[in-house]
Amino acid sequence: QIDHFGFDENRTFQQRYLVADQYWKKDNGPILFYTGNEGDITWFCNNTGFMWDVAEELNAMLVFAEHRYYGESLPFGNESFSDSKHLNYLTSEQALADFAVLVEYLKRTIAGAQDSPVIAIGGSYGGMLAAWFRMKYPHVVVGALAASAPIWQFGDLVPCGTFFSIVTNDFKKSGTGCSESIRNSWNAINHLSSTDIGLQWLSNTFHLCSPLKNLQDAAVLKNWLSETWVNLAMVNYPYKADFLQPLPAWPIQEVCKFLKDPSLSDKLLLQNVFQAVNLYYNYTGEAPCLDVSQTATKSLGEMGWYYQACTEMVMPLCTDGVHDMFEPQKWDFDALSEECYRMWGVRPRLSWILSMYGGKNISSHSNIIFSNGGLDPWSAGGVTQNITNSLVAVVIPDGAHHLDLRSRNPLDPKSVQQARALEICLMKQWIGKARHSH
Amino acid sequence: QIDHFGFDENRTFQQRYLVADQYWKKDNGPILFYTGNEGDITWFCNNTGFMWDVAEELNAMLVFAEHRYYGESLPFGNESFSDSKHLNYLTSEQALADFAVLVEYLKRTIAGAQDSPVIAIGGSYGGMLAAWFRMKYPHVVVGALAASAPIWQFGDLVPCGTFFSIVTNDFKKSGTGCSESIRNSWNAINHLSSTDIGLQWLSNTFHLCSPLKNLQDAAVLKNWLSETWVNLAMVNYPYKADFLQPLPAWPIQEVCKFLKDPSLSDKLLLQNVFQAVNLYYNYTGEAPCLDVSQTATKSLGEMGWYYQACTEMVMPLCTDGVHDMFEPQKWDFDALSEECYRMWGVRPRLSWILSMYGGKNISSHSNIIFSNGGLDPWSAGGVTQNITNSLVAVVIPDGAHHLDLRSRNPLDPKSVQQARALEICLMKQWIGKARHSH
Numbered sequence: 001q002i003d004h005f006g007f008d009e010n011r012t013f014q015q016r017y018l019v020a021d022q023y024w025k026k027d028n029g030p031i032l033f034y035t036g037n038e039g040d041i042t043w044f045c046n047n048t049g050f051m052w053d054v055a056e057e058l059n060a061m062l063v064f065a066e067h068r069y070y071g072e073s074l075p076f077g078n079e080s081f082s083d084s085k086h087l088n089y090l091t092s093e094q095a096l097a098d099f100a101v102l103v104e105y106l107k108r109t110i111a112g113a114q115d116s117p118v119i120a121i122g123g124s125y126g127g128m129l130a131a132w133f134r135m136k137y138p139h140v141v142v143g144a145l146a147a148s149a150p151i152w153q154f155g156d157l158v159p160c161g162t163f164f165s166i167v168t169n170d171f172k173k174s175g176t177g178c179s180e181s182i183r184n185s186w187n188a189i190n191h192l193s194s195t196d197i198g199l200q201w202l203s204n205t206f207h208l209c210s211p212l213k214n215l216q217d218a219a220v221l222k223n224w225l226s227e228t229w230v231n232l233a234m235v236n237y238p239y240k241a242d243f244l245q246p247l248p249a250w251p252i253q254e255v256c257k258f259l260k261d262p263s264l265s266d267k268l269l270l271q272n273v274f275q276a277v278n279l280y281y282n283y284t285g286e287a288p289c290l291d292v293s294q295t296a297t298k299s300l301g302e303m304g305w306y307y308q309a310c311t312e313m314v315m316p317l318c319t320d321g322v323h324d325m326f327e328p329q330k331w332d333f334d335a336l337s338e339e340c341y342r343m344w345g346v347r348p349r350l351s352w353i354l355s356m357y358g359g360k361n362i363s364s365h366s367n368i369i370f371s372n373g374g375l376d377p378w379s380a381g382g383v384t385q386n387i388t389n390s391l392v393a394v395v396i397p398d399g400a401h402h403l404d405l406r407s408r409n410p411l412d413p414k415s416v417q418q419a420r421a422l423e424i425c426l427m428k429q430w431i432g433k434a435r436h437s438h
Numbered sequence: 439q440i441d442h443f444g445f446d447e448n449r450t451f452q453q454r455y456l457v458a459d460q461y462w463k464k465d466n467g468p469i470l471f472y473t474g475n476e477g478d479i480t481w482f483c484n485n486t487g488f489m490w491d492v493a494e495e496l497n498a499m500l501v502f503a504e505h506r507y508y509g510e511s512l513p514f515g516n517e518s519f520s521d522s523k524h525l526n527y528l529t530s531e532q533a534l535a536d537f538a539v540l541v542e543y544l545k546r547t548i549a550g551a552q553d554s555p556v557i558a559i560g561g562s563y564g565g566m567l568a569a570w571f572r573m574k575y576p577h578v579v580v581g582a583l584a585a586s587a588p589i590w591q592f593g594d595l596v597p598c599g600t601f602f603s604i605v606t607n608d609f610k611k612s613g614t615g616c617s618e619s620i621r622n623s624w625n626a627i628n629h630l631s632s633t634d635i636g637l638q639w640l641s642n643t644f645h646l647c648s649p650l651k652n653l654q655d656a657a658v659l660k661n662w663l664s665e666t667w668v669n670l671a672m673v674n675y676p677y678k679a680d681f682l683q684p685l686p687a688w689p690i691q692e693v694c695k696f697l698k699d700p701s702l703s704d705k706l707l708l709q710n711v712f713q714a715v716n717l718y719y720n721y722t723g724e725a726p727c728l729d730v731s732q733t734a735t736k737s738l739g740e741m742g743w744y745y746q747a748c749t750e751m752v753m754p755l756c757t758d759g760v761h762d763m764f765e766p767q768k769w770d771f772d773a774l775s776e777e778c779y780r781m782w783g784v785r786p787r788l789s790w791i792l793s794m795y796g797g798k799n800i801s802s803h804s805n806i807i808f809s810n811g812g813l814d815p816w817s818a819g820g821v822t823q824n825i826t827n828s829l830v831a832v833v834i835p836d837g838a839h840h841l842d843l844r845s846r847n848p849l850d851p852k853s854v855q856q857a858r859a860l861e862i863c864l865m866k867q868w869i870g871k872a873r874h875s876h
Contacts, residue, residue: 005443007749007784008526088446100793136574138803139796311445346445355538358577363875365576366802437801 002075002089004097009089013075015098016066018045019106020052025059026112030431033118033141034064035099035133037126038308041066041073043299044126047243049407051121054424058431061116065102067095067126070301081303084345090307093356095129100137117434119427120144123402124378125305125313127370132357135365143367143430145423146383147402151370153315153381155354160318160331162380167233168324170375174236175256182229182259183325185273186222188266193218201267206274209289224292226326228277231295233377234401239411243401244296246283249411255279310340314348315381366390367430369423373399392426394419440513440527442535447527451513453536456483456502457544458490463497464550468869471556471579472502473537473571475564476746479504479511481737482564485681487845489559492862496869499554503540505533505564508739519741522783528745531794533567538575555872557865558582561840562816563743563751565808570795573803581805581868583861584821585840589808591753591819593792598756598769600818605671606762608813612674613694620667620697621763623711624660626704631656639705644712647727662730664764666715669733671815672839677849681839682734684721687849693717748778752786753819804828805868807861811837830864832857 003009018041024031032051036044045064055062066073069090074080081087099120107113120141122130127149134144152158171179192198193215202221203211212218231244232252239249248254258275281290309315314336319326337347367390370383374397383393396403398413404420441447456479462469470489474482483502493500504511507528512518519525537558545551558579560568565587572582590596609617630636631653640659641649650656669682670690677687686692696713719728747753752774757764775785805828808821812835821831834841836851842858 001787004790005529005531006526007529007787008522010785084446088444091443091445093443097793104789104793137796139799140793347448349439349445351542352442355535355542355578358575361577364804 001097001101004094004101013068013073015068015073015102016041016071017102018042018062018064020055020062023055023059024061028112028115028117028435029059029061030427031061031063031103031106031113031116031118032058033099033103033120034062035095035120035122035126035129036065036067036070037122037124037129038067038070038305039297039300040071042071043297048121048123048405050405050420053408054420054427057424058427061110061113063102063106065099067129068098069304069307081307087307087344087346090304091312092129092132092308092353096133096136099129099133100140103140117142117431119430121147121405122149123147123405124149127402131368131370134368135357135362138365138367142434143369143427145369145371145427147371147405148373148376148378148382149370150315150378150381151357151383152360153317153378155351155359156316157354157359158381160316161320161323163317163377164230164319164324164326166375166377166380167230168326170233170236170252170377171229171256171259171325174250174252176260177262178252178256178259179325180262181264181269181272183321184262185225185269186327188269189218189222189225191266192270193221202270205267205271207278207289209291220292222327224295225273225277227295228280229325230377232280233375236375236400237403237406238398238413239409241406245280247280248283251280307344307346310336310344310348311346312349312353314350314353363387363391367426368392369394369426371396371402371404371419371423373397373401373403375400376402392422394422439535439539442532442539451506451511453506453511453540454479454504454509455540456480456500458493458500461493461497462499466550466553466555466873467497467499468865469499469501469541469544469551469554469556470496471537471541471558472500473533473558473560473564473567474503474505474508475560475562475567476505476508476743477735477738478509480509481735486559486561486843488843488858491846492865495862496865499548499551501540501544503537505567506536507742507745519745525745525782525784528742529750530567530570530746530791534571534574537567537571538578541578555580555869557868559585559843560587561585561843562587565840569806569808572806573795573800576803576805580872581807581865583807583809583865585809585843586811586814586816586820587808588753588816588819589795589821590798591755591816593789593797594754595792595797596819598754599758599761601755601815602668602757602762602764604813604815604818605668606764608671608674608690608815609667609694609697609763612688612690613698615698615700616690616694617763618700619702619707619710621759622700623663623707624765626707627656627660629704630708631659640708643705643709645716645727647729658730660765662733663711663715665733666718667763668815670718671813674813674838675841675844676836676851677847679844683718685718686721689718745782745784748774748782748786749784750787750791752788752791801825801829805864806830807832807864809834809840809842809857809861811835811839811841813838814840830860832860 002011041064051062076086079086103118118141120130120133127146128151130144131146134141168179192202199212235243236252255276258272316331318331319329321328369392371394372379372382372384384395386393396415396419398415403416440449479502489500514524517524541556556579558568558571565584566589568582569584572579606617630640637650673681674690693714696710754769756769757767759766807830809832810817810820810822822833823831834853834857836853841854
């Protein structure tokens with residue numbers, strides 16, 4: 001159903017989902033249901049090894065459901081992003097309804113699945129969806145593992161600056177002079193971008209695919225660098241991995257090797273900064289130039305996410321340059337609203353997500369694990385303390401963005417091993433109780 | 439917000455709500471929030487004396503919120519019912535979102551209400567909304583009293599025939615020959631409506647405002663009679679009252695005084711049936727003729743409800759003429775779907791309400807009282823047994839449709855007095871717990 005919440009639009013669309021049942025015990029063995037987030041579901045499927053690792057132990061079927069408007073699940077095909085009319089059905093509520101209807105369909109049509117307990121699992125925005133799925137459809141899922149889900153990064157539930165101070169801390173801890181070098185780099189760019197020669201030098205030094213032409217382009221460069229540092233904080237995994245980009249183990253430490261001396265002259269400092277970001281964008285050595293319009297894998301659906309950030313998913317973020325290494329930037333809702341209206345003809349609704357999902361008042365719900373990595377900036381908006389006996393916070397001090405959802409690895413720190421053990425234990429409890437009540 | 443679930447339609451509308459705060463304790467005294475149903479809110483306000491009776495004891499503020507598309511809360515003014523585009527926002531989900539946003543607005547703007555615990559109260563469809571409000575927005579309301587709420591009159595959760603067999607029982611118990619007389623009346627009408635003279639006789643005998651012209655009109659007459667018997671079962675109160683119509687105490691007993699002999703000839707039988715329905719439609723003696731297009735107060739919004747019954751609120755009902763006194767009629771979803779498409783250009787979705795609100799799998803929710811009257815046909819789809827310690831069923835054997843929500847009355851049976859006492863006790867518990875957790 002393209003529109004679950006209205007009857008005037010009665011058309012349907014094809015939602016993609018992936019099923020792996022080789023470990024499933026046909027007699028109502030559990031179903032682990034990945035609540036797809038803002039990207040191609042095959043990519044999430046390939047980056048959520050935890051589910052594959054536990055499938056056999058739990059005798060579980062794995063289902064990965066693609067989120068509408070991402071990957072191949074486009075309600076209006078190529079027209080899906082053409083205007084606000086076609087985008088109108090891209091909301092978390094519609095996505096959750098898709099998931100609910102899909103789970104019911106699977107239980108109805110797969111022999112032996114009728115009474116299978118279903119557990120929602122997701123990371124990041126998908127982790128929010130997993131938590132919200134349990135909150136809103138507890139008759140559909142017996143519990144949820146919400147990994148690195150910043151369900152409190154809304155309204156004024158948390159300070160807007162924590163996110164970037166966590167990023168900064170990751171760099172500060174990973175090498176002497178590292179966060180200071182980055183903090184100093186902004187003014188270096190500002191100096192150089194004030195002249196055409198400086199802009200050209202920057203374009204050459206950063207091996208940019210399209211040269212910088214003016215101050216606006218320089219601002220784009222700075223944004224791109226900021227996002228790069230944020231992304232590095234998210235994927236600061238303890239082993240070689242390829243999530244947003246192919247990277248070595250503990251990539252921030254590698255990056256920081258180039259950023260030891262914050263007191264260098266502008267040009268020397270920025271040459272080092274280039275080395276640092278080049279490691280992120282060109283670890284394989286295959287990139288002929290660097291593209292400031294892209295910071296992560298193309299498997300993520302940037303357009304869709306931008307629309308969501310312009311409507312429901314309004315997450316206040318800010319920097320002050322003191323508690324973080326970024327240029328100071330206040331949180332400016334009005335500017336966002338104008339930009340969104342210009343881009344899509346829609347305006348964000350700041351408090352709707354709080355009205356809908358309860359903000360911090362969620363204690364009457366049950367059976368949700370909120371896991372967060374101490375290195376992950378998104379932990380700023382996450383649940384990091386138990387709310388009740390059955391709303392459990394799992395903290396992984398050495399973990400980046402949903403490390404616990406990744407495959408087991410010999411280099412895994414003890415903290416993530418323990419986190420996964422607790423998660424599995426709780427999931428078994430939910431499954432046992434569900435079976436018992438049947 | 440006209441559309442809570444999409445951002446393309448960003449207009450707002452005026453929602454009417456009534457507030458009574460004379461008994462309210464300003465220091466976060468509780469709020470009893472009436473979740474308005476399919477009609478003018480002032481009418482519900484005047485027919486929900488229970489809330490007025492308990493306001494002082496609970497130091498509570500009373501709020502009566504009008505349901506969108508009813509009374510004066512019309513999203514598009516006079517255009518609201520013009521077509522499926524304008525009707526598109528008439529759903530229970532939108533109504534619940536209205537209520538959530540309204541409660542938050544009241545708590546934010548009324549001094550001393552910020553931490554007021556809110557209890558949802560409603561009857562019939564409004565009772566379903568009260569229950570669903572607690573299920574979907576437990577962060578907004580600490581509990582719900584769902585009176586005569588047939589939340590299971592959907593899909594195949596309950597047999598479709600129970601509803602009419604309860605109506606029949608009410609008549610059977612209220613006078614010898616009563617339900618038999620009604621059962622025999624259908625064939626009597628069928629015989630007479632087969633000739634023009636018979637149709638004329640029926641029109642005269644029933645004092646109809648517009649005479650019957652053909653078999654189709656005769657079918658309308660039968661439908662109208664059926665609805666009349668159903669309505670009588672709903673308002674079979676132990677004292678003189680004016681809910682759907684002004685009526686004497688125990689109106690079915692009064693009606694049955696005309697229907698003692700089921701073996702009379704067609705004409706004599708139908709003359710008695712006229713006396714019976716005339717009591718319902720003309721107890722005050724003011725009606726110059728009877729109008730088969732109307733069966734209840736005009737305070738109910740028939741158009742809106744018809745649309746809802748054609749979209750989300752699909753309640754399967756059926757008769758067999760054996761376990762009930764009605765003409766046999768199977769439940770026919772396809773016919774309904776065609777009729778709805780013809781009327782509004784929309785098609786009902788049979789299972790959506792189950793996917794959304796959980797059907798019978800609601801045990802993970804809490805703090806909901808489901809009260810039902812044994813005389814009320816809607817108890818067929820109600821929750822009449824406790825589900826958990828905090829999902830409590832209250833049964834009132836001598837009660838008709840949400841008798842417990844009406845004002846105290848000296849003629850109240852003991853059962854409803856006890857029901858109200860339990861309801862008040864549980865509400866106090868919820869309030870106490872909410873206060874404690876603050």
